[in-house]
Amino acid sequence: MNDLNNIISTFSSEEQHQFLNHLEKNNKRGDVKNIMLFKLLSNSNLDSKDICLKLYGSHKKNAYHALRKRLYQSIINFTANHNLQEESSVQMGVIKYLLAARYYLQQKEYKTAFKILNKAETISKEHHLFTLLNEIYHTQIQFADSNSSINLDELISKFNSNQEKQILEDKLNIVYAKLKHTLNAITYKGEIIDFQTILTNLFNQYNINIDENLSFKSLYQLMSIISFSAFASNDYLRVEPFLINSYNSIISYKSEEKQPFYHIQILYMIANTFFRNKRFKASLEYLNLMHNEMSLHRKKYYNTFSPKYHLLLSLNLNYTSNQDEAINLLEPFLNKKHTDIESLLDIRLSLIMYYFQKNEFKKALHIFSKFYHTDKWYIEKGGIDWVLKKNLTEILLHVELENFDLVESRLLSFQRNHYKYLEATNQKRVITFIELVIHFYNNPNEVTSDSFKETVKNSFEWTKAEHEDIFVMSFYAWLKSKITKKSIYETTLKVIKDE
Structure with a gap:
């Protein structure tokens, strides 16, 4: 029933207030547990067991699930009715104008009828109601001979x-x-x-x-x-x-x-x-x-787009030397629930990247521990490119933490699961990057040598900076930071700005 938590997370404060009023009006008994449950789900991060305890004083699992089911249905009914009123009010208004105008046309009250049709046309244009506009123009053309001020050719052109x-x-x-x-x-x-x-x-x-x-x-x-x-x-x-x-x-x-x-x-x-x-x-x-x-x-629409907006804002901040601000912006989303799962996954991966660039590898690994689903699940929710970035980041993270056994197992897994796809989609430079990571992992002391620098230089088909993908540049910046012995974040900003 995680859908319930996700739906509630999209409610604005005003919608929460309206829904609580809806519950109060529709509750037939003195039982207000549905209101209590909604408030707990809206304003706390308690798990199901704790919420059940607060509601019943004991773990009444069946009663709790039945209550969640009733609340879920109430939310669906409220949302449907609320949006039906909002979305249909304009269209219903135009339909009423159209019906009234047709009545007056039948009564030969042409001046009144055309005045109403003009009003309906203005509203329909503003709201892009093409189907209703079609009916309005059809009616105006049908009775055009009754209005001497109408330019029939112009009306047909609008139709x-x-x-x-x-x-x-x-x-x-x-x-x-x-x-x-x-x-x-x-x-x-x-x-x-x-x-x-x-x-x-x-x-x-x-x-x-x-x-x-x-x-x-x-x-x-x-x-x-x-x-x-x-x-x-x-x-x-x-x-x-x-x-x-x-x-x-x-x-x-x-x-x-x-x-x-x-x-x-x-x-x-x-x-x-x-x-x-x-x-x-x-x-x-x-x-x-x-x-x-x-x-x-x-x-x-604020809650609907909040994850997307804050994610993109934080990414801009991170790449303009405001990394701490970028981190502070996204950290509150780590424990939030939302229907936009893809953005929440991007938020977690972005935070991992920020901490990685900041050399706070253990913090990055802590967030990584929350990725407990299979790659297949993450491909369905975030896409294959997201999974590739996640797995590449994890390899680099274990390299930095010197988790040697995990580095080897993750490298083998990456080669086995993704090389075929990367070759087929002409993303061979990802494979090249992995080969360079393996070389660095096996020969860390050679990374600053002229021969390794030459190897890196000759390994890629370099793209002009303005055309290069910012996340590709970020992965390359890690490798360059090893060659130059500079910090990852400092090198990343320099690569983005100068390369």
Whole structure:
């Protein structure tokens, strides 16, 4: 029933208050244990046994599980009703306007009817309600002869334009779904797929043409498609101009925000792209915009995006000489529960990296001890690249701690489980890096020699710094720190800045 804890963790303080009121109104008996349980799960890190003891004074396991089940169902009902009211209110309002307008048209009250239709059109445009706009334009065209001020050609043009937007949104939704499915096969299953060819074929197949008249949802899906390509090819620099230009285009003509969930996603995507391109100042600027959007709308989406936001903020801080601040930002998340498991895994791995760079290896190992699932589980939750980073980091950590038996077993495991995938996906430099780690591990005294420096220099096909992946550079920085006898963190910052 960990789902219950995860769901509660996404509630804002206002939503918690609203849900407690909901429970109080619906409780038919004097029994308030569901309220007590919700408060305990919201405000403490107690385990199930301790919570059960607080509720019943003894370990009534069956009663406790039944109570959790009832609370879970109450939360589902509350969430569904709450969102139904919020999401449908605008659409229901437009439908009422449309029905009223049609009634007045039948009564030949044309002036009143068209005034109501114009109001419905304005609201539908603001909220990108393409289906309802279609009905509005259809009605206006049907009765156009009753309104001498109507320009029929202009009205037909608006009708056609709206249909194109609806079709584009539907096409993007299909392509987004197919590409997400493809990316999952690459990221979470380790399948070898030509992502770029699939992307090109899908755009050709659905004849997608992009203009500036996109909704935030459509722009988010389009940006996601492009970002999938960047992720698959590890080339974030190429997509950066498109993301910025598209966002600036849509923001220039949208005076009011009607799709905040997608707007926040877009800002995160841009901030992440800037970070991956080592443009930290720009990334922080968009993170600030993201935080502003998260704080609006009564903080409805704040908890949802909190792990992503704090993770990316801490990464920017770490690579701009503010490592202690980065650590302080993420440490509170170590014991938090959230539905965004992928971000929580990234947070733990990032903290391990910070402590590793800081030479606090035992602290890093302590967090590592929390990774008790199998690699298969972590691939499903975090992806194959996350598992590769985790396993590489663990090898380096045991090298630093001189846990010789563990180094050998982890190296053999890495070679056995990942070499085939790395070769098939043209990531042979990871294999090269491992071979250099083995060489250093077996011959630590040779690491500062000219011959080893030459070996390192000749081992990689070097990429220009602006194109190189920041996390790849971080692993290389560890090796360079051994060659130069400088601290890992100092070397990392220098590699990121100067290489």
